[in-house]
Amino acid sequence: MKKQRLVIYVFLIMLAAIAFAACGSSGGGGFYPAADGTFVKVSEFSYVDSFTGNISTAASDRIFQTVYNSSSMNGSGYITAMSFMSKTTTTPGVNITCPDMTIKMGHTDKLELLPAFASNYETGQGSFETVLANAALVIPAVTSGEYFTIQLETPFYYNGKDSLLVEITRIGSCSHTVLFGSDTSPSGDNSVWQNSPFTGTGSAIVTGIHAKFHFKGGVNTVISSDNTGSNWNNIAPGRTGRTQALVMAADINGTGYITGMAIQPHLATAYANVVDIKVVLAHHPTSIDNLDADFATNLSNSSSVTTVVQGLAYNVPAGSGDPVWIPFNAGSFRYDGTSNILIDMIANVPDGAYGVDYWNVPDIRVVSALTIDATSGTLRARAFEPSFRFKGGTMDVMPTGTYTAIPVPFWDVDAQAMGTYSPAEIGSRGTITKVAMRLLSDSIADSYPNYTITIGYANTVGVTDPMAARVGEDYKMGHMTGAVTVLSGTVDIPSGLKAGDWFEMPLTTAFYYDASKPLVVHFDHDAATGGSINNMYWLSGAGPADRLGWDAADNYTIDPTVDLLSTGIAAMRFWMK
Secondary structure (H helix, E strand, O other): OOOOEEEOOEOOOOOHHHHHHOOOOOEEEOOOOOOOOEEEEEOOOOOOEEEEOOOOOOOOOEEEEEEEOHHHHOEEEEEEEEEEEEOOOOOOOOOEEEEEEEEEEEEEOOOOOOOEHHHHOOOOOOOOEEEEEEEEEEEOOOOOOOEEEEEEEEEEEEOOOOEEEEEEEEOOOOOOOOEEEEEOOOOOOOEEEEEOOOOOEOEEEOOEEOEEEEEEEEEEEOOOOOOOOEEEEOOOOOOOEEEEEEEOHHHHOEEEEEEEEEEOEOOOOOOEEEEEEEEEEEEEOOOOOOOOOEHHHHHHOOEEEEEEEEEEEEEEOOOOOOOEEEEOOOOEEEEOOOOEEEEEEEEEOOEEOOOEEEEEOOOOOEEEEOOOOOOEOEEEOEEOOOEEEEOOOOEEEOOOOOEEEEOOOOOOOOEEEEEEEOHHHHOOOEEEEEEEEEEOOOOOOEEEEEEEEEEEEOOOOOOOOOOOOOOOOHHHHOOOEEEEEEEEEEEEEOOOOOOOOEEEEEEEEEEEEOOOOOEEEEEEEOOOOOOOOOOEEEEOOOOOOOOEEEEOOOOOOOOOOOEEEEOOEEOEEEEEO
8 A cells, every 4th residue: 555644733733723714704504514523532541650652763673552441532433533642752854754653543441452463443333433543743843732733534433332442553663762741640551552473463562552532523422631520400401490501611622613512410310391492602701710690790701692493392202221312403603612501501401400510610601590580590509511513524423322223124024113212312403414323243245125114203202003003005194294305216235234234225315304303214114025134222111102013024003022112212314514
């Protein structure tokens, strides 16, 4: 493969800021802003120790793997670059060169690594992907304590649920040796390394490599750097009332358009009927560390005040411990990357409620009241840790849990299936252009003719009475309104996809989702015979309502042996514009 020369810039690079400056005024925007948002997540590994990584003058080639678990990442989306901390000061003005560097990334189920390199990847969470191939690197001179950044040739989409495995292979010697900041205090073997000749089995060590991950689009879960412990309360948006929250710029570490937001429930959600909610985002000065008890004062201290949710009514299903999304139905917020963010939420929840998590901090960052018309509230030395969706990522509905196989909608018999997805799970509105399901096993190449996908709205989260009283098209149409056939024809599943990969299905007709009701997705393979069984990810018991129904023989008759209802949910990925 032809080697490509990459120039590695010190510290993080925010190219998106140029595009944002050309987009117009500060503050909110529409649902179709031109530029993607960017953010940086820092691994939980410290940099107090030093590790001889792959930037070395040693004659021996070297390979090493490091694993980062999802709680360390606290984000998802397209990783476009990685930054490492140098523990070495090199000769000023003299570039560091490495002749041949390859980086691979993949999802894994490993929290600790095994000595056999191949045992750590393609463990059922997806393909191990090359993101930088045989690259000749040029790194500007570094000073100890500085970061240097490696841009990836191919972005890697990290899902935020599984552990992330990073493998770096160096062939040949570099011009200088640069020690990496690392952490030898974690429990378990976080890294595996070996010098040439490569035998496939290395030395597993208790060393985590400190790194920054640069994302372009995706979900950024804010972690308060100064929190001293968890806490919770029954306040808005989980119940009726008004809450303002201050989120610190240093904890966000991003810039660009925010198109959705989620709040972490306490333990698990109880059912909540939100009949009206309004959410405002604003830039708040970093010079003000504490909120005022008066809601209007906090808003007057802010700029770029933008209403992102207005008049939204939706249900929050019970039983989920994942963040609860509040779909932005009124606009997106253009974050400047330097200010704090003020969140102002007014919720009317007459039926049901759920507690919300926040964290103990030194300053007053939360003000809350239990009525929607309150002008002031109780001051709290607490901090929300919201998830912000920066434009450019996908919308994944993949609740936390253990997944098993669902054979439909790609089965060996004529079959159909239908599932519902709450606005609190999807978390955005927009035009759906592509959907995907996650394979539970390696793909089997096959064609599925006469295949249709229909998308519409449901009045409830559950798929009630899906087959027993209905025949033919009434099965599908009886449970959704505004139905649109978004794909019709032959669906081909290729070989070579690994368990955990997403099988993508571009839609021939786009569907506009306004986030006002649960989304219904209906799959129907109408053929005389079925195809190969390609099992997809299915989470059993995801909520109290019957959310998934299928007809295993597609006979549209009452037959409990083939007509099934489930509280489960099939993992889905949506692309929205």
